[in-house]
Structures are given as C-alpha cells and as structure tokens.
Amino acid sequence: MxxxxxxxxxxxxxxxxxxxREMSAGWFAFFMNVPTLLFLVxxxxxxxxxxxYLSVHRVGLAQLRRGEFPFxxxxxxxxVLEDPLFWTALQNTVIFTAVxxxxxxxxxxxxxxxxxxxxxxxxxxxxLLILLxxxxxxxxxxxxxxxxxxxxxxFLNRILFTLGLTxxxxxxxxxxxxxxxxxxxxxxxxxxxxxxILVHAALQGIxxxxxxxxxxxxxxxxxxxxxxxxxxLRPVIAVILILRTAFAFAVFEEILAITQGGPGxxxxxxxxxxxxITFSPPNNFGMGSASAFILALMIGVMALVYLRxxxxxxxx
Amino acid sequence: xSDDVIRKWALSRRRVLGAAAGLGVLGPGAAFGQxxxxxxxxxxxxxxxxxxxxxxxxxxxxxxxxxxEADWGVKVDSTISSFNDHPTKLATxxxxxxxxxxxxxxxxxxxxxxxxxxxxxxxxxPGAAEYTKDFTAFTKQVAVVKxxxxxxxxFSAVWVWNYYADMMEKLKIDKPFSTxxxxxxxxxxxxxxxxxxxxxxxxxxxxxxxxxxTWYQMTWNRGGTFFDKQGxxxxxxxxxxxxxLKWWANTFEKGLDISDPESLKVQFTTSAKAFGAGKNLYxxxxxxxxxxxxxxxxxxxxxxxxxxxGSPGDGKTIGVTHVYFLSSxxxxxxxxxxxxxxxxxxxxDGNYTQAIGxxxxxxxxxxxxxxxxxxxxxxxxxxxxDVSAILKIWDQAAYIGEACSSVYQPWHFPWTDQLNIEVQxxxxxxxxxxxxxxxxxxxxxxxxxKV
Numbered sequence: 001m002x003x004x005x006x007x008x009x010x011x012x013x014x015x016x017x018x019x020x021r022e023m024s025a026g027w028f029a030f031f032m033n034v035p036t037l038l039f040l041v042x043x044x045x046x047x048x049x050x051x052x053y054l055s056v057h058r059v060g061l062a063q064l065r066r067g068e069f070p071f072x073x074x075x076x077x078x079x080v081l082e083d084p085l086f087w088t089a090l091q092n093t094v095i096f097t098a099v100x101x102x103x104x105x106x107x108x109x110x111x112x113x114x115x116x117x118x119x120x121x122x123x124x125x126x127x128l129l130i131l132l133x134x135x136x137x138x139x140x141x142x143x144x145x146x147x148x149x150x151x152x153x154x155f156l157n158r159i160l161f162t163l164g165l166t167x168x169x170x171x172x173x174x175x176x177x178x179x180x181x182x183x184x185x186x187x188x189x190x191x192x193x194x195x196x197i198l199v200h201a202a203l204q205g206i207x208x209x210x211x212x213x214x215x216x217x218x219x220x221x222x223x224x225x226x227x228x229x230x231x232x233l234r235p236v237i238a239v240i241l242i243l244r245t246a247f248a249f250a251v252f253e254e255i256l257a258i259t260q261g262g263p264g265x266x267x268x269x270x271x272x273x274x275x276x277i278t279f280s281p282p283n284n285f286g287m288g289s290a291s292a293f294i295l296a297l298m299i300g301v302m303a304l305v306y307l308r309x310x311x312x313x314x315x316x
Numbered sequence: 317x318s319d320d321v322i323r324k325w326a327l328s329r330r331r332v333l334g335a336a337a338g339l340g341v342l343g344p345g346a347a348f349g350q351x352x353x354x355x356x357x358x359x360x361x362x363x364x365x366x367x368x369x370x371x372x373x374x375x376x377x378x379x380x381x382x383x384x385e386a387d388w389g390v391k392v393d394s395t396i397s398s399f400n401d402h403p404t405k406l407a408t409x410x411x412x413x414x415x416x417x418x419x420x421x422x423x424x425x426x427x428x429x430x431x432x433x434x435x436x437x438x439x440x441x442p443g444a445a446e447y448t449k450d451f452t453a454f455t456k457q458v459a460v461v462k463x464x465x466x467x468x469x470x471f472s473a474v475w476v477w478n479y480y481a482d483m484m485e486k487l488k489i490d491k492p493f494s495t496x497x498x499x500x501x502x503x504x505x506x507x508x509x510x511x512x513x514x515x516x517x518x519x520x521x522x523x524x525x526x527x528x529x530t531w532y533q534m535t536w537n538r539g540g541t542f543f544d545k546q547g548x549x550x551x552x553x554x555x556x557x558x559x560x561l562k563w564w565a566n567t568f569e570k571g572l573d574i575s576d577p578e579s580l581k582v583q584f585t586t587s588a589k590a591f592g593a594g595k596n597l598y599x600x601x602x603x604x605x606x607x608x609x610x611x612x613x614x615x616x617x618x619x620x621x622x623x624x625x626g627s628p629g630d631g632k633t634i635g636v637t638h639v640y641f642l643s644s645x646x647x648x649x650x651x652x653x654x655x656x657x658x659x660x661x662x663x664x665d666g667n668y669t670q671a672i673g674x675x676x677x678x679x680x681x682x683x684x685x686x687x688x689x690x691x692x693x694x695x696x697x698x699x700x701x702d703v704s705a706i707l708k709i710w711d712q713a714a715y716i717g718e719a720c721s722s723v724y725q726p727w728h729f730p731w732t733d734q735l736n737i738e739v740q741x742x743x744x745x746x747x748x749x750x751x752x753x754x755x756x757x758x759x760x761x762x763x764x765x766k767v
Contacts, residue, residue: 061432064411065645079765085737151578152595168513171577176744262522263580264741279404281428281729282767285411 048296055289060282069286076290080277086291088265089273092180093295096269097248099184100191104244105237107188108195113229115196116203127200134193142257145186149173149258173259176266183267187254191247195240202236203229238310242303249299270295354442355662358388359650366647366655367393368418369409370640371402374678380658380670387664392655399583400523410434416643417652418659420470423458423636423716424524424723424732430461431726431767436644437464441653447661447684454637455683457715467639468660469683471674474635474713475533476706477600477625478591478610480618486511487597492625496563499598499628503567503574506597514576515597516567519587520743522736524729525636526583526602529716531739533601533634535560536719537627543721549760551753561742562749570745580740585609592616601627604709607701608679624701626709635713637683672696681710722760731756731763 023031055076057069080086111130115123133141148155149172157169172182206229214224252271259267261276274295278288366384370377381392397405403425409416410432421429429435438444448456448465455469479492487506493499503515520527535542540556543549551557567575578590588606591599594617599606609615610622627633640660646652660683663669671687674680676696682688688710697703722728735756742752 061407061411061434065413065433083762085734151581152576152590152593174577174580174744176741176746260522262736262740263744264746265737268737276733277766279407280733281403281407281425281432282726283407283411283428283432284766287766 051289052293054286055293057286059285059289064285072286076284076286077294079287080291080294085265085268086270086273089268089270092266092268093249093251093270096180096184096187096251097245099181100188100248100251101241101244103184103188104192104195105240107192108199108240109233109237111192111196112199112203113225116200130196131193133190136190138190138253139257141186141190142254145189145254146173146258149182174263176263179259179263179266183251183254183258186258187248187251190254191244195244198236198240199233202233206232234310238306241306241310245302245306246299249295249302353446353662353666355654355657355666356664357442359648359654361648361650363390363648363651365391365393366417366651367395367415368420368655368659369395369402369406369416369643370420370659371399372396373674376670376673376677379673383663383669384655384658388654390651406434410643410645413645415645415647417646417648418640418656419643420638420640420659421467422524422638424728426458426467426639426641427461427724428726428729429641430466433644434641435466436642436646436649437466438468438642438653438656439465441642441649443657443661450684450686452637452683452685452688454635454713454715455639457717458637459639459683467641468656469671470638470640470660471671471678471680472635472637472683472688473603473605473681474706474710475529475601475627475633476604476709477598477627478606478622479598479625480591480594480596481621481623482618483511483594483597492598492623493628495628500567500572500574503597504572507574512595512597514578514595515574516579517576517582517587517591517596517599518564518579519582519584519600519602520579520740521581521583521586522740523583524732525716527580527739528720528732528735529634529636530601531557531561531564531735532716532719533627534564536634536714537601537629537632539629539632541719541721545721547721549757551757553750555753558749558753561739561752565742565745565749568743568745575743580743589615591622592618594618594621600625601633604681604701604706605679608699611700622701624705624709626705626712631709631712633709633713634716634719635681635710636716639683727760727763727767729763730766731759734759734763 054069056071056073057063058072058075059069063069111126115127115130117123136144147153151157151169151171151174154169154172156172157166160166161169170178173179210228210232211224214228219227250271251269252275255261255267255269255272261268261272270291274288274292277291278285368377368381377394377396381394384390384392395405395409399422402420406416406419406429419434421435426435444465447468448460451459451469452472454472459465459467459469477492483506484492487502487509489502489505493502499516506512506515519530523529525532532542535557538556538560540560541550542557566572569575569577576590576596579587582590584603584606587599587602588609590596591606592610592615599610599622604624607622607624611619613619616622640656642649642652642656657663659670661668668682668684668687671682671684672690672692675682675687675692679697679700681693687693693707694703697706717723720728722731738747738752738755738759741747742749747755
C-alpha cells in the first residue's frame with residue numbers, strides 16, 4: 001500500500017485549485033482518444049458517409065467528373081431490391097457465410113485444442129505452419145486454388161485420378177452444383193489461422209485449476225470441454241463470429257480469381273454484385289453504393305444478434 | 317539531318333500526298349511511308365508527358381511509347397490492365413479526375429463511354445478525314461457514331477473455326493464439317509472411338525464477346541439476328557437465336573456431352589492455349605488470331621497442326637473492330653491526338669506502325685483497308701495459318717452489330733452481364749434454352765433501367 005506524504009497531498013490540492021490543475025480521468029481519456037477518433041472518422045466513417053450520400057443520388061461517371069449529383073431519394077435502393085440478381089447474390093452470400101463461418105469456428109476450436117497440447121512437439125511446429133495461409137494475399141490465394149481446381153490440368157484432379165478415385169476429372173469450379181463450395185474451401189484455408197490464433201490465445205488464458213477441480217469432481221475430457229472450456233471460449237467465439245461473418249459477407253477476391261461469379265450466377269455474391277454494378281459500364285455508383293449499404297446494414301444486424309446471443313450469456 | 321530539313325521535306329511530300337488524297341487515289345500502298353502528312357508535324361503547344369490507359373497485349377505499348385518519346389521528346393506513361401478489367405480501371409481514373417490522354421475500348425463498352433462523356437470526337441483534327449476514308453466497313457460501324465468520328469482502330473478480327481488436323485486424320489475424316497449435323501457426327505465419332513473425350517472446345521467464358529460472340533456467330537451463320545432493324549428482340553419461340561441455343565446446349569453434359577467443360581471458363585487466348593494441348597477436335601467459332609497461339613511451337617505441342625475452317629452453309633460469320641479514342645480528360649488535345657495516332661494511326665514516318673506490327677507479331681487484322689490489302693497481312697499471318705482461307709472468311713464477315721444491334725446501345729453492357737449468366741445456366745443444364753431466352757427478353761427492360 002502506498003503512503004502519500006502530507007506535503008505532496010497539499011501540493012496536489014493546490015494544483016487542482018490553480019490554473020494548472022489536474023485533468024479529470026474522464027477528460028484525460030477523452031483527449032487521449034481524440035487522435036484515434038479523428039483517424040477513424042477520416043479513414044473509416046467519412047467514406048461510409050460519402051457512400052451513403054452517393055446511394056441517394058444519381059451517380060455515373062459523368063456526374064462524378066462534374067461533381068454534380070442529382071438527388072434521387074430511395075430510387076437506387078428500390079432498383080437494387082427489385083433486381084432478382086441481387087437476391088440470388090444475397091442467397092449465395094448467406095450460404096457462403098454460413099458454411100465458412102461455422103466450419104471455421106469448429107475447426108478453429110479443434111485445431112487450437114490440438115496445438116494447445118504442449119507435451120506434443122509437433123504441436124509447436126504446427127503452430128508455426130498454421131500461420132502460413134494467413135500470410136498469403138487473398139487474390140494470390142484465389143489464383144493458387146484456381147490452378148488447383150483446373151479441370152484438365154489441376155492438381156486436385158490429378159491426385160484423385162492417380163489414386164484411382166475418379167475416371168473423369170471433376171469440374172470443381174465450373175459446375176453450378178459444386179462451384180460455391182469450391183470457393184469456400186480456399187477462403188476457409190486462408191482465414192482459418194486467424195480464428196485458431198484467437199481460440200488458442202483464449203485457451204491459454206483458462207486457469208488450469210478449473211480443469212483440476214473438474215477432474216477431482218470426476219469429469220471426463222468431454223465434460224471438461226463442455227462445462228469448462230466452451231463457456232470460457234464464448235467471448236472469443238463471439239468475436240470470431242462477428243469478425244468472420246462480416247468478412248465472409250464481403251468475400252470478393254476468391255470469387256474474382258476463381259469463378260468471377262460463374263458458372264451462370266452460381267457464385268454471384270453480394271460484394272461481387274456491388275462491384276459489377278459500380279465498376280462495369282454503365283458504372284452506376286449510386287446503385288452500387290445502395291447495394292453495399294444494404295450489405296453493411298445486414299452485417300450490423302447480424303453482429304448485434306451475435307452479441308446478444310453469445311456474448312451476454314457469458315457475462316451473466 | 318536537321319529538323320528544319322526534315323520539316324521542309326515533309327511539307328513538300330505532304331502537298332503531293334494531299335493532292336493525291338484529294339483526287340481519291342490512295343490505294344493499298346497508303347499503309348506505308350506517307351511521311352509528309354499532318355502526323356509528321358509537331359503540335360505548337362508544349363507538354364511534359366502524356367499517358368494512355370489500355371489493356372495488355374504483349375509489349376506493344378512499351379515499344380510504341382519508346383518510339384513516341386524518341387520521335388517527339390515527350391515521355392509517355394502507360395496504365396495497363398487486363399482486357400476484362402480495363403473498363404473498370406478507365407472508369408475509376410476518369411471518375412477520380414485523373415488526366416487520361418488516350419484510351420481504348422471494345423465496341424461493346426464504346427457507346428457507354430461516349431454516353432458518359434469520356435470520348436472526344438476527332439473530326440476536326442488534322443488528318444482525321446484521311447483516316448476515316450481508309451476505315452474498313454467494320455471500323456466505320458464502330459468508330460463513326462452519329463456522323464462523328466470517335467476513334468481510330470486498334471485491330472479487327474473475324475470469327476473462324478479451328479480443327480486439329482492429326483486428330484481428323486486419326487478419325488479418317490477427310491475434311492472438316494460443312495453442316496452442323498456433320499459437326500455433331502464428327503464429334504460423336506471422336507468420342508465414341510476414344511480419340512477425344514471432349515471433341516469440341518467452345519469459347520464460352522464470361523465476357524463481352526466470348527460467350528456472347530459464340531452465340532451471336534452461330535445465330536448469324538444460321539441466318540438469324542438478336543434484334544430486328546426497329547430494335548425489337550428476336551429471341552421469341554421458334555426464333556433462330558433460341559433454336560441455336562437449344563442446339564448448342566445439347567452439346568454439353570446434359571445432352572450429347574461432347575463439349576469440353578473448360579469451355580465455360582476460357583477466353584480467346586486461353587482457349588487457344590487449351591486447344592494446343594491436343595485434346596479436342598474442333599475449337600470455335602471465335603477470333604481468327606487464336607491460330608498464332610495454337611500454332612506457335614513455344615506455346616503449343618500441336619503447333620502447325622491447327623487449321624482454320626469457315627462456317628457451315630453460306631459461310632456467313634461476324635467480325636469486330638476495337639478502337640482507340642481521344643479521352644475528354646486529356647491534358648492537351650493536339651498532343652493527345654498525336655499520341656492517339658501512334659496507337660491507332662500513323663507514326664511520324666507516315667507508317668501504320670502499330671497496325672502493321674500487330675499483324676506481323678500477333679496476327680491481328682487491321683481496321684484500315686490499306687493495311688488489310690497490304691503485304692503486312694499476307695506475309696505477317698503466313699507463319700500461323702492459311703492466309704487466303706482467312707481472308708476468304710473475312711470477305712463473308714459482317715460487323716457483330718448486324719447480328720446483335722444492341723451493341724450500339726448503352727444498356728447492352730448490363731444486358732450482356734445477364735446474358736452471360738443465363739446462357740451459362742442453360743449450358744450447364746440449370747435452365748432450358750426457352751427459359752434462358754424468356755429471361756433475356758425480360759432482362760432487356762431491366763438493363764435499360766440500369767442505364
């Protein structure tokens with residue numbers, strides 16, 4: 001316990017009353033946050049606000065060049081919601097997100113539990129190797145997998161053929177029934193390490209005494225996982241769900257590199273829709289912004305649902 | 317030789333050639349060496365640098381930029397992206413207020429670019445009228461819009477078929493198909509005999525003229541179109557376009573299963589490379605210059621064995637011209653025009669340097685009659701294919717806009733997006749050809765709303 005000398009206490013009291021008095025904790029925190037706040041407003045909020053502004057105006061190339069945007073109200077939103085392709089893209093996005101996020105969470109917990117076994121030397125090597133996919137740029141990852149999936153010359157078909165598992169090559173990315181799932185695999189492969197790292201960090205923060213007490217109470221491995229590990233992982237799982245859902249909803253690079261939305265509309269996702277509407281002639285920036293805003297709104301709602309469903313239960 | 321001497325010499329030559337042009341005696345030889353034209357004179361204004369925004373094609377842009385700098389002392393910056401990404405790149409640069417002196421366009425994006433104010437007419441610029449006189453019929457249909465010249469040609473191409481001669485011999489088929497029934501017979505035989513698992517490789521990858529072009533060509537060859545002269549669609553029940561699609565879809569997995577599944581992914585050059593693997597009997601119909609890939613020993617194990625073939629019936633086919641244009645966001649109109657000519661017209665020496673180079677190096681056709689009739693084509697194309705056969709096919713080609721007149725409309729682009737989706741769904745058996753065409757008919761109104 002710290003003992004404050006009477007002289008020091010008097011001096012502090014004087015400073016508080018004088019011109020150079022000490023700032024309250026609240027104000028201090030506010031001023032310390034101002035630079036970050038300004039940065040976020042400029043870098044994140046301003047583009048979002050500007051996109052919102054564009055979404056209620058008629059914006060093509062000519063308007064952007066002139067800087068004059070006729071106000072259209074909700075027209076762009078109406079056109080997006082009337083477009084059947086938008087709904088197809090949204091449906092594909094939901095399927096893609098559900099598959100990737102659920103797979104990631106399950107795999108991340110399983111792999112993190114494995115590499116958390118400090119007694120096994122391979123787990124240390126695995127910990128290092130597991131980070132590699134995360135270091136690969138998304139577009140490069142897409143291109144690598146596009147080669148892997150190639151119908152006639154792809155590595156994947158070559159393996160299956162060599163092992164005698166197939167007589168004819170499989171058209172992974174070109175078949176409408178498999179294309180969307182063909183895109184999920186490279187995406188999961190690239191983003192899984194992020195989830196593993198988070199879960200692994202959370203696992204290391206769980207006190208060993210809890211497991212010991214559970215063992216004393218006769219709990220076996222599965223019950224220890226279910227009643228000790230999983231509840232304590234919930235906050236981090238909530239974070240993973242929120243972040244991975246937001247990112248999976250905005251998947252773009254793998255689509256661009258592997259399928260470009262095809263075959264047909266089998267892999268049109270929401271971000272691809274916004275991109276095509278905005279950057280392909282007739283370059284309807286207003287409509288593209290509207291579709292992106294709808295997407296952002298959906299991600300926001302989903303984040304709230306996750307927070308309420310997963311996070312709160314842990315804090316209670 | 318000093319610049320003054322060059323200028324005087326150039327002036328006298330220009331007078332002579334000007335008079336010749338006035339008399340309308342510019343013949344095939346006009347592709348070469350008209351050093352005294354307006355193309356040889358420096359603009360009065362001064363610029364530090366110029367730029368162009370183009371899609372990639374070998375090293376042609378590095379070379380032409382170097383030549384421009386050597387000739388005029390002005391540095392040229394280039395922004396180069398892939399063909400499919402080019403409209404996006406150009407649009408974003410334009411929207412961001414960047415300077416763009418010269419760019420290029422496929423005929424499908426061009427009406428949009430014009431409509432959005434990216435393109436500046438070139439009629440009033442020195443020498444433009446002479447170029448227009450030399451335009452081929454294809455070029456005129458793309459570059460001259462509502463009586464105004466909006467660009468200079470980059471290259472022209474016609475849709476042809478290819479076949480693998482050795483495989484044909486193996487199958488004991490003495491000549492390629494002359495009817496579509498015969499085409500099916502050959503493919504079925506190739507599959508049945510175990511010579512080729514997938515006898516035909518189509519260019520049916522998503523794009524503006526890849527998958528759509530294949531359908532346009534086969535419809536046009538059968539005597540059909542996609543729109544009539546009044547702009548009404550020709551996709552209804554019993555239409556040639558619809559029947560063609562039914563026939564085409566039947567060659568895929570759910571039908572005869574003779575089409576290579578890679579067809580749905582490949583573009584022009586990638587299909588030529590894939591065909592070079594020697595696994596297919598036929599490839600087509602698509603751009604003629606694929607031969608310079610399929611018959612290039614460095615790129616194809618079956619080089620020299622890929623032959624060109626015309627279309628069934630009366631041999632009708634389609635062709636296209638891509639263009640360079642002067643951007644309205646240019647920094648100096650006179651200099652931008654000078655640069656535009658280096659890409660799509662004459663260089664300082666009066667030659668169609670770029671067009672001739674493209675013919676020799678890449679087997680591309682030209683948008684200028686004088687180049688098409690010159691030895692540059694005859695000699696330049698010879699290493700890769702039967703030049704006379706291709707030129708014969710060329711004579712039977714109509715501009716792609718005749719088959720699908722919506723290419724002149726700004727809504728053609730979004731409609732093509734839908735066309736790519738619906739036709740791929742049809743070819744993969746997700747919907748029928750009837751459903752596909754019905755959806756496309758509905759899609760016309762949607763596409764118009766998006767513009």
